[in-house]
Amino acid sequence: xxxxxxxxxxxxxxxxxxxxxxxxxxxxxxxxxxxxxxxxxxxxxxxxxxxxxxxxxxxxxxxxxxxxxxxxxxxxxxxxxxxxxxxxxxxxxxxxxxxxxxxxxxxxxxxxxxxxxxxxxxxxxxxxxxxxxxxxxxxxxxxxxxxxxxxxxxx
Numbered sequence: 001x002x003x004x005x006x007x008x009x010x011x012x013x014x015x016x017x018x019x020x021x022x023x024x025x026x027x028x029x030x031x032x033x034x035x036x037x038x039x040x041x042x043x044x045x046x047x048x049x050x051x052x053x054x055x056x057x058x059x060x061x062x063x064x065x066x067x068x069x070x071x072x073x074x075x076x077x078x079x080x081x082x083x084x085x086x087x088x089x090x091x092x093x094x095x096x097x098x099x100x101x102x103x104x105x106x107x108x109x110x111x112x113x114x115x116x117x118x119x120x121x122x123x124x125x126x127x128x129x130x131x132x133x134x135x136x137x138x139x140x141x142x143x144x145x146x147x148x149x150x151x152x153x154x155x
Contacts, residue, residue, distance in 0.1 A: 035096050042091075042098025050075065050103075072103055079107025084115065102137075109134045 057067035082088040117125035
């Protein structure tokens with residue numbers, strides 16, 4: 001009986017490379033065409049909504065340039081609201097990358113971290129952890145804006 005166990009154990013021993021091949025072989029393929037279409041439609045819906053919100057602010061008397069700021073704030077608010085109610089992640093699972101356009105995705109990353117670490121306290125939890133995911137986005141945004149300003153000043 002001891003010899004049978006050794007034989008079974010030996011058969012179960014596979015290299016990491018063989019295991020990866022086995023997993024790739026057994027793993028279901030994602031429906032690529034469906035995902036692309038849903039991401040396109042989801043992103044298009046977000047962009048269309050942005051244009052409609054911007055047009056609504058123009059109709060309220062804002063100039064086209066001035067309407068951009070409240071439109072951005074509106075989408076940040078919507079992203080935070082959907083995250084707070086637990087709906088954002090469900091939408092992302094269905095639509096995919098289409099909903100994670102920079103404004104709503106940024107709002108989701110900050111608010112979800114703030115909600116997750118709320119129990120650690122206001123400063124140590126929410127305050128310090130809420131920019132954990134978004135910190136790199138903020139840093140690259142500031143650096144890019146600085147470089148764009150320098151190039152604009154030179155030209």
